[in-house]
Amino acid sequence: MTNTTQPGTALITGASSGIGAIYADRLARRGYDLVLVARNRERLETLAQRLTDETGRSVEIVTADLGAEADVHRIETLLRTDASITTLVNNAGVGAVAPLLASDVDKMQSMIELNVVALTRLTYAAVPGMVERGTGTIINIASVVAISPELLNGVYGASKAFVLALTRSLKHELADKGVRVQAVLPGATRTEFWDVAGQPADNLPQDWVMSADDMVDAALAGLDQGEVFTVPSLPDVADWNAYESARTALFPNLSRSAPAARFGVGA
Numbered sequence: 576m577t578n579t580t581q582p583g584t585a586l587i588t589g590a591s592s593g594i595g596a597i598y599a600d601r602l603a604r605r606g607y608d609l610v611l612v613a614r615n616r617e618r619l620e621t622l623a624q625r626l627t628d629e630t631g632r633s634v635e636i637v638t639a640d641l642g643a644e645a646d647v648h649r650i651e652t653l654l655r656t657d658a659s660i661t662t663l664v665n666n667a668g669v670g671a672v673a674p675l676l677a678s679d680v681d682k683m684q685s686m687i688e689l690n691v692v693a694l695t696r697l698t699y700a701a702v703p704g705m706v707e708r709g710t711g712t713i714i715n716i717a718s719v720v721a722i723s724p725e726l727l728n729g730v731y732g733a734s735k736a737f738v739l740a741l742t743r744s745l746k747h748e749l750a751d752k753g754v755r756v757q758a759v760l761p762g763a764t765r766t767e768f769w770d771v772a773g774q775p776a777d778n779l780p781q782d783w784v785m786s787a788d789d790m791v792d793a794a795l796a797g798l799d800q801g802e803v804f805t806v807p808s809l810p811d812v813a814d815w816n817a818y819e820s821a822r823t824a825l826f827p828n829l830s831r832s833a834p835a836a837r838f839g840v841g842a
């Protein structure tokens with residue numbers, strides 16, 4: 576049954592810094608209790624204490640390395656068994672700026688394990704209970720590189736294209752089951768992401784870079800407005816809708832018994 580007065584608990588991955596920490600702040604102020612997940616216990620504790628003091632919400636912290644199978648399984652169990660969790664923010668992620676051929680393939684695999692595998696497993700753990708309860712929200716933090724992989728490291732872009740495609744598919748499958756889904760596609764956002772990726776945000780053209788506060792506030796406004804895909808910096812949503820229309824216009828011809836005439840093959 577939907578409880579209209581209590582929003583329930585939001586589990587946020589990668590909540591120890593940057594975008595995830597701002598989601599924690601904003602959702603606590605919206606009345607959510609929180610489960611904050613990341614590796615850095617000290618940072619999680621400091622944030623949890625501040626949010627409890629300022630909002631009075633209950634804030635639980637769970638340290639986990641979402642690149643490690645056993646830790647992912649622990650969070651999956653939490654999502655499956657705690658029916659108070661109404662919202663999952665799949666935010667933990669890492670990027671890279673090095674071109675494909677200059678990147679270490681083991682690092683690329685670790686990125687896929689965090690950005691793709693952990694996000695998928697946590698989504699699989701959360702969704703069945705939400706469907707059963709007829710309510711819930713999944714917010715997946717993708718990136719604009721999901722549709723422009725040429726801008727940064729290609730594996731990073733591909734990992735975010737996965738997040739976008741998965742969210743699209745969840746939207747399709749969950750439309751009539753009471754579960755809201757949203758893919759957020761931030762452009763460059765001022766966080767430690769850029770230091771970890773090897774290119775501090777200060778080195779970017781400053782008119783590209785949004786604050787994490789503005790990014791999250793815009794994304795939550797997009798969620799409130801019912802957007803499934805939110806690009807916080809995109810001035811005109813008609814541009815996104817045109818992109819979607821061009822994509823769906825391909826559907827009738829994506830699978831046919833005969834090759835296209837321009838190839839000059841077939842009967």
Ligand code: NAP
Pocket residue numbers: 588589590591592593594595612613614615616618639640641642643666667668669670689716717718719760761762763764765766767768769771
């Ligand atoms: P950030 O400040 O570096 O935050 C990344 C978060 O992920 C941290 O809380 C970090 O916490 C956590 N994390 C990293 N590795 C982890 C692991 N193995 N297990 C568990 N948690 C892990 O960067 P951010 O910009 O806020 O990034 C958040 C999301 O936004 C990412 O998915 C990123 O791809 C996406 N994004 C960022 C930008 C941007 O320009 N900043 C643009 C588009 C999309 P611990 O180190 O404590 O584990």
